[in-house]
Each structure stands twice: as structure tokens, then as C-alpha cells.
Amino acid sequence: MKMTRLIALGLSLSLGTVVSTAAAQQKVELQFWTWYLSPKFDDYIKTTIAAFEKANPNITVKWFDKQDSMVQDFISSVNLGGAPDVINLNIDETAKAAQNGFLRDVSALTPRATLTATYYPQSLTNFSSGGKVYGYPWYGWLNEGVMLYNPDLFKKAGITAVPRRASDLLTLAKTIKDKTGAYAWVPALKDPNTASFLGYFYAEGLPIYDAGGRAAFNTAAHAALLQQYVNLYKGGYIPEDVVRREAFQIATELYAQNRVALIVGGPQALTRIKDTNPGLYAKTVVTGAPLGKAGVQTGGSMDLVVPAASKHPAEAAKLAAFMTSNASQIAFAKVVPVVPTTRAAQGDALFKQTGSDPVARATALVGSSGRLINPGYKAPTNSDDLYKNLNDNIEAALLGRKTAQAALNDSVAYWNANMKK
Numbered sequence: 001m002k003m004t005r006l007i008a009l010g011l012s013l014s015l016g017t018v019v020s021t022a023a024a025q026q027k028v029e030l031q032f033w034t035w036y037l038s039p040k041f042d043d044y045i046k047t048t049i050a051a052f053e054k055a056n057p058n059i060t061v062k063w064f065d066k067q068d069s070m071v072q073d074f075i076s077s078v079n080l081g082g083a084p085d086v087i088n089l090n091i092d093e094t095a096k097a098a099q100n101g102f103l104r105d106v107s108a109l110t111p112r113a114t115l116t117a118t119y120y121p122q123s124l125t126n127f128s129s130g131g132k133v134y135g136y137p138w139y140g141w142l143n144e145g146v147m148l149y150n151p152d153l154f155k156k157a158g159i160t161a162v163p164r165r166a167s168d169l170l171t172l173a174k175t176i177k178d179k180t181g182a183y184a185w186v187p188a189l190k191d192p193n194t195a196s197f198l199g200y201f202y203a204e205g206l207p208i209y210d211a212g213g214r215a216a217f218n219t220a221a222h223a224a225l226l227q228q229y230v231n232l233y234k235g236g237y238i239p240e241d242v243v244r245r246e247a248f249q250i251a252t253e254l255y256a257q258n259r260v261a262l263i264v265g266g267p268q269a270l271t272r273i274k275d276t277n278p279g280l281y282a283k284t285v286v287t288g289a290p291l292g293k294a295g296v297q298t299g300g301s302m303d304l305v306v307p308a309a310s311k312h313p314a315e316a317a318k319l320a321a322f323m324t325s326n327a328s329q330i331a332f333a334k335v336v337p338v339v340p341t342t343r344a345a346q347g348d349a350l351f352k353q354t355g356s357d358p359v360a361r362a363t364a365l366v367g368s369s370g371r372l373i374n375p376g377y378k379a380p381t382n383s384d385d386l387y388k389n390l391n392d393n394i395e396a397a398l399l400g401r402k403t404a405q406a407a408l409n410d411s412v413a414y415w416n417a418n419m420k421k
Contacts, residue, residue, distance in 0.1 A: 118326070139340065174237055337359055339367060
């Protein structure tokens with residue numbers, strides 16, 4: 001009897017081990033969504049996923065690149081009772097998703113000490129709320145970034161000193177257009193889904209909110225700055241369609257046609273110029289960006305989040321950490337001049353290059369500056385609605401429907417009546 005029991009117990013333990021081992025080896029499939037990365041970066045994403053799967057043989061990754069429908073598709077997937085396991089969002093969308101309870105606290109999936117050792121402090125802050133971290137910081141960019149310019153147009157306009165302050169651009173706008181027929185640069189006045197003008201206020205040291213957290217971007221100083229841009233727009237010194245299209249798209253198109261003298265922003269513009277006008281690309285000069293009175297660089301970044309509805313959060317966290325690791329971000333920066341958000345990027349050889357190649361120079365100037373990525377102001381939870389209101393009022397000022405002061409007064413009143421913190 002005792003022997004029978006022992007045999008039964010041994011068999012039970014043996015079967016338990018087999019079941020446990022089988023469970024451990026069971027394949028897990030993760031669904032991974034990115035935002036506007038296909039088809040241009042297919043090779044990089046697929047190669048990185050393949051490396052992850054090789055290191056984690058029990059995990060397979062199904063990748064989808066979303067574009068215009070990303071946010072709506074995510075919300076729909078949650079409402080339908082499911083969600084992808086890892087999603088690529090930006091700072092504002094991460095904050096909104098976290099507030100709605102859609103995301104997991106990644107510091108509960110990856111030790112806080114590991115996160116702190118891997119990413120810049122500001123990068124973690126960008127994706128944190130209420131003491132919790134809701135995203136693994138990924139690639140970033142600087143709004144001011146670098147300045148690239150056409151030396152032939154500068155020479156034709158008689159410009160010998162490179163602009164170092166943002167205010168210099170306002171003066172150059174008239175000089176360059178009057179003497180060359182080309183626009184000096186294309187300011188982002190009301191880009192879709194952002195509040196570009198708030199960045200100009202912040203760069204000049206003008207407040208966005210008061211001490212109580214209420215909107216306060218309607219002082220006389222704010223209105224005076226807006227009026228300078230209104231004057232340039234009315235005078236034909238800024239492209240007319242800047243009220244309808246994204247400034248970056250207009251700038252890269254016109255620069256390649258020798259119709260814009262300079263671009264201020266991320267080095268990404270250079271890759272487009274290289275494709276469309278190799279000759280102009282070769283002689284383009286790259287230097288530090290002119291900054292406002294505050295002397296700051298603003299910027300943003302993407303992250304990878306783990307939805308609360310993910311059925312495989314531990315594996316999802318592994319994928320997100322792998323994609324956003326220093327090695328993966330440096331590899332991405334070699335494909336396109338993004339700004340890594342990892343601490344180790346500061347000392348990478350990639351950002352110590354010298355030479356005359358424009359992309360290499362731009363990469364060296366900004367690539368190790370991820371510690372500076374800071375939106376400059378915290379976006380309200382209902383930022384889409386509020387940004388649209390501000391952009392509509394900026395457009396009204398540009399088109400002469402409102403004075404600069406009235407436009408800002410109306411927008412501030414709307415923000416303070418509708419802002420959700």
C-alpha cells in the first residue's frame with residue numbers, strides 16, 4: 001500500500017513537472033502597434049523584432065503600423081474588450097490614456113531602479129503621472145534642434161552673421177524675401193493637433209499658466225510677439241498655406257526648391273532634402289539652432305506603453321524594454337537622426353562624428369541631447385479641444401479677423417472655462 005502511494009506520488013510529481021515545463025515553453029504572441037513608421041522604417045523595425053524573438057524564443061511579435069487611425073483604433077480595441085500588448089504613443093496621448101485607466105504602470109513591470117538607470121530623468125518625467133511611470137521612453141526630437149541653411153541664398157541676401165537668437169529670424173524674414181524672393185523660414189504657427197505658438201511663448205520666457213495652473217498666455221508681451229508674426233504673414237513674408245498645412249512639410253518642400261533659406265528643427269528634414277535635391281543637400285550648412293530669451297530647447301518623444309488590457313504584460317514589458325534599450329535606440333539613430341532618450345547615448349561614438357556631411361553634423365549636434373527633451377509646459381487632458389481653439393484664434397489673428405490681443409484673450413477664456421487638468 002505504501003509503495004503504491006509512493007509510486008502514485010512520484011508519477012504525480014513527474015506529470016506536474018512535465019505540465020509545468022510545457023507551460024513554460026508555451027508560445028506567447030504579442031501584438032505591437034507603432035505610429036507612422038511604415039514603410040520607411042520597415043527594415044529597422046523588422047530587424048529589431050527578429051533580434052528580440054531570437055533572444056526570447058517563446059515569444060513571437062505581430063507588428064502593425066497605424067497612422068491616422070492610431071488613437072481611435074486603440075480606444076475601440078479597449079471598448080471591445082481587447083487591446084494590443086505594446087503601443088507607440090506620444091507624451092500627450094500617453095497622459096490621456098493613463099488618466100483614463102487604459103495603461104499599466106510600467107514601474108510595476110520593470111524595476112524603478114532599472115528604468116532610472118536606463119533613461120534620462122526628464123524622459124521618465126515626460127511619461128509619469130501621480131508617481132507612476134506609464135511608458136518606456138523611445139526616440140525623441142528637439143523642436144529647435146539645429147538650423148540648416150542654404151549658403152547661396154544667405155550670400156545673395158548679404159547675410160554674413162548666422163542668426164543666434166529666435167528674434168533674429170523675425171528680422172531676417174524681410175531681408176531674405178526682399179533680396180532673394182525666397183522665404184527666410186517657415187514658422188509653425190498652427191500645426192494640426194499641436195499648439196505650436198505656445199512653444200514660441202515658452203522659448204521667450206513667457207508663461208503658459210499662472211501659479212494656480214490657469215491659462216495665462218494673454219499678457220501684452222504675448223500679444224506683442226504674436227503681432228510680429230501677424231505682420232510678417234500679412235506682408236507675405238511667411239507662406240500663405242502655413243495656416244492649412246504642417247510647417248515641416250512646407251519647409252522641406254520649399255527648401256529643396258531653393259524657395260526657403262533655412263529650416264529650424266530636427267535633423268529629419270535633411271534626409272528628405274538628400275532624396276529630393278542631392279546637390280543642395282551637399283552644400284547645406286548645419287549649425288546650432290537660434291534660441292529664444294529663455295535659452296531652452298523644447299521637444300518631445302515617443303514611448304512604448306503596455307495597455308491594462310494586455311493579456312501578456314510581463315512579455316509585453318520585455319518587448320518594450322528591448323525596443324527602447326540604448327542599443328536599439330542607437331541603431332535607430334543610425335537610420336534616421338532621432339534623439340535617443342537613454343542615458344548611455346551621451347557617450348556614444350555616433351554623436352562624436354566630425355566631417356562635412358550635413359546629417360552626420362546634425363546628428364552629432366543634437367543626438368546626445370536627449371536630456372533636454374521637455375515639452376516646456378504640461379498639456380491639459382483635453383488638449384486636442386484646447387489646441388484647436390488656440391489654433392483657430394491664431395488663424396483669426398493672422399487673417400485679420402481678430403487683433404492679436406483679442407485672439408489670445410478669447411483663447412485663454414476658453415481654456416480656463418474648459419481645461420481639464
